[in-house]
Every structure is written in C-alpha cells, then in structure tokens.
Amino acid sequence: MSDAQTGEVDPKLLEMLVCPQTRGPLVYDREKGELVSKGARLAYPIRDGVPIMLPEEARPLADDELAKL
Amino acid sequence: MSSPPPSGAPPRIFDRALAARRRARASARFAAFDFLHRRVMADIVDRLESVTRDFPQALVYGASGLESLITPACGVGDILRADLAAERLAGPGPALVFDEERNPFAPARFDLIVSVLSLHAVNDLVGALIQHRAALKPDGLFVAALFGEETLSSLRAALYAAECAIRGGASPRVAPFADVRSLGATLQRAGFAMPVADIDSIRVRYENPIRLLRDLRGMGEANALAERPRPLTRAIAADALARFSAQGGEARFDIVYLTGWAPAEDQPKPLRPGSATHSLADAVRAQRRR
Numbered sequence: 001m002s003d004a005q006t007g008e009v010d011p012k013l014l015e016m017l018v019c020p021q022t023r024g025p026l027v028y029d030r031e032k033g034e035l036v037s038k039g040a041r042l043a044y045p046i047r048d049g050v051p052i053m054l055p056e057e058a059r060p061l062a063d064d065e066l067a068k069l
Numbered sequence: 070m071s072s073p074p075p076s077g078a079p080p081r082i083f084d085r086a087l088a089a090r091r092r093a094r095a096s097a098r099f100a101a102f103d104f105l106h107r108r109v110m111a112d113i114v115d116r117l118e119s120v121t122r123d124f125p126q127a128l129v130y131g132a133s134g135l136e137s138l139i140t141p142a143c144g145v146g147d148i149l150r151a152d153l154a155a156e157r158l159a160g161p162g163p164a165l166v167f168d169e170e171r172n173p174f175a176p177a178r179f180d181l182i183v184s185v186l187s188l189h190a191v192n193d194l195v196g197a198l199i200q201h202r203a204a205l206k207p208d209g210l211f212v213a214a215l216f217g218e219e220t221l222s223s224l225r226a227a228l229y230a231a232e233c234a235i236r237g238g239a240s241p242r243v244a245p246f247a248d249v250r251s252l253g254a255t256l257q258r259a260g261f262a263m264p265v266a267d268i269d270s271i272r273v274r275y276e277n278p279i280r281l282l283r284d285l286r287g288m289g290e291a292n293a294l295a296e297r298p299r300p301l302t303r304a305i306a307a308d309a310l311a312r313f314s315a316q317g318g319e320a321r322f323d324i325v326y327l328t329g330w331a332p333a334e335d336q337p338k339p340l341r342p343g344s345a346t347h348s349l350a351d352a353v354r355a356q357r358r359r
Contacts, residue, residue, distance in 0.1 A: 010163040053173040
C-alpha cells in the first residue's frame with residue numbers, strides 16, 4: 001500500500017517538518033490535506049500523500065482562517 | 070510571489086521554478102536518460118558500503134527512483150525520498166517536495182543525507198549545505214554529487230563561438246560550474262567535519278551532437294539560468310553543433326562528490342597546531358642514531 005494510494009501523510013514525516021519560510025511549527029489539516037504555517041500565513045498542499053514544501057506553491061491564508069487556528 | 074533578494078543575498082543565477090519545471094517535464098521518460106544518475110548512484114552506493122556504520126533514517130534527494138540501487142550492505146534503514154519536482158517522486162514510500170535552498174526539516178533528523186546531481190543548480194550553495202548539515206544528527210553523513218569543473222565545456226565553447234560568429238555577441242547558455250577545490254572549501258565553510266571533495270570525469274562521445282541536447286533535456290538539465298538568453302536561431306544551433314563535432318564531438322561531465330560529517334563530540338579531529346607533546350626534531354634525531 002503506497003502513500004500515493006491513501007493520500008495520507010506518513011506521521012513520522014510530519015514530525016520532522018517545519019515551515020521552510022519561518023522554521024516555525026506546522027499544523028496538519030487532514031480535511032483539506034494541507035500543512036498550515038501560522039507564522040508564514042501559508043498552507044502547504046499535500047498531493048497524493050506528498051507534502052509540497054514550496055512557499056510559491058502554498059495557499060495564502062485568509063484572516064478568518066488565521067483567526068480559527 | 071517572488072520578492073527581490075535582500076542585500077547581501079547571493080546573486081540569483083538559477084531560476085528554481087524553471088529548474089523544477091524542467092525536472093518535472095523530464096520525469097516521464099527519465100529512465101531512457103538516466104545513465105549519469107545510475108553511475109552516480111552506483112558510486113554513492115560504493116561509498117556507503119565502505120562506511121562501517123548504519124543509517125537508520127536517510128534522506129535521498131534527486132535520485133528519481135534510483136534509490137532502489139541502494140544495497141543492504143549500505144546499512145540504510147528508512148528512506149525519505151525528496152525532489153524539487155513532485156513528478157520525480159512516483160513510487161511507494163514516504164516522499165516530499167522541497168527546495169534545497171529552503172529545507173523544511175526540524176534540526177537533527179537524519180543519519181544520512183544523499184543529494185544526487187542537484188546542488189549545481191542552487192543559488193546559495195553554502196546556505197543549502199548548512200541546512201543539510203543542520204538536518205543531520207551529530208555524526209550524520211552527508212554525500213552529494215553535483216556537476217562541476219569542465220562539465221559541458223566543449224558545448225559551451227561551441228555555442229559561444231557560433232553565436233559570436235553569427236550575431237556578433239553571445240549570452241551564457243551553459244550554467245557556470247564550480248571547481249572541486251572551491252566546492253571542498255564550501256563544504257568546510259558550511260561546518261562539515263572531515264570534508265572531502267573528489268572528482269569523476271566522464272567523457273561521452275556523440276556521433277550526432279543533437280543527441281547530447283536530447284540527453285540534457287531528458288535528464289531535466291536543460292538550461293535553467295535566471296537570465297533567459299535570446300533564443301538560438303536554427304543557423305546558430307547548426308553552426309554550434311558543427312563546431313562541437315569538429316572538436317571531436319566529446320561531452321565532458323565532471324561529477325564532484327562531496328562528503329562530510331555533521332560535527333560530534335567523539336569524532337576524530339585534527340590536533341591544534343602547537344599541541345604536540347613530543348618534539349619532531351628529537352624523533353628525527355632518534356631515528357638517525359639507529
């Protein structure tokens with residue numbers, strides 16, 4: 001069973017990661033399939049179980065989304 | 070979303086987003102063009118096999134599926150595969166996209182980091198190396214292969230001469246490559262212990278120089294310079310390829326291997342100058358008397 005099939009991220013991998021922009025912590029949003037960096041106001045996408053840790057590929061967070069974190 | 074680099078930042082020579090697209094585009098047919106990557110992986114496997122240590126957690130960047138060449142004798146446990154382009158990460162097992170210029174790792178996570186033919190195209194090499202070092206546990210091993218020295222020098226010269234002859238001027242079309250000595254120094258500057266840089270020079274003869282260009286594109290190594298040159302005309306390309314063939318039709322790939330260890334307390338270190346307890350002169354005199 002590959003990660004690409006389940007779309008889930010390896011939990012051990014999540015533990016290793018920080019935001020490449022701020023070096024701050026990331027929050028895993030399982031529903032949206034994103035890794036959220038509050039400090040950088042960015043949500044890094046996870047595609048087929050592969051986190052895309054490039055700020056230019058990340059989605060900027062809206063104010064109301066930030067407030068909910 | 071790109072912002073101008075702050076002052077003091079290294080010059081932007083490579084367009085990383087373009088490099089990612091080149092790598093992505095080449096991914097589907099990469100297996101037909103992976104001869105250099107295979108040779109590099111085989112060499113890295115040799116090096117790992119000769120290290121009598123196990124690496125429970127490894128990061129392998131840029132191997133594009135060739136992680137499978139790693140043998141049990143290398144002592145590598147879990148492998149996290151990574152690349153600049155998601156398309157190069159097909160296959161089972163955990164994988165991750167990141168840019169070696171801005172790595173996303175909490176400190177001290179890996180026992181081994183391998184970087185395969187990728188670091189020649191970063192803008193800030195010392196920065197990238199420092200980040201790799203920080204991601205290593207103490208006494209973790211870093212092994213990288215990158216193009217250096219005289220890589221593609223004959224192609225560079227042919228393109229330059231052809232463009233000068235036809236246009237009366239030329240723009241760079243082959244990326245600049247660092248020499249092995251400065252790469253070794255950079256490894257040291259990045260804080261690696263026991264840094265070693267060595268070089269494997271590979272010469273490939275091309276009967277038809279078009280195939281060289283096809284190989285470069287197939288590897289995902291087509292020009293990714295930030296300063297986009299004026300497109301080549303058919304006449305310039307034809308003249309350049311004719312010059313390349315006339316010079317012997319040989320392409321050179323200089324692969325520089327960098328190895329270093331994340332510093333640790335109990336590592337062997339060179340003694341400080343002046344810290345010797347016995348005089349060399351006495352030792353030599355003692356030898357002579359025998």
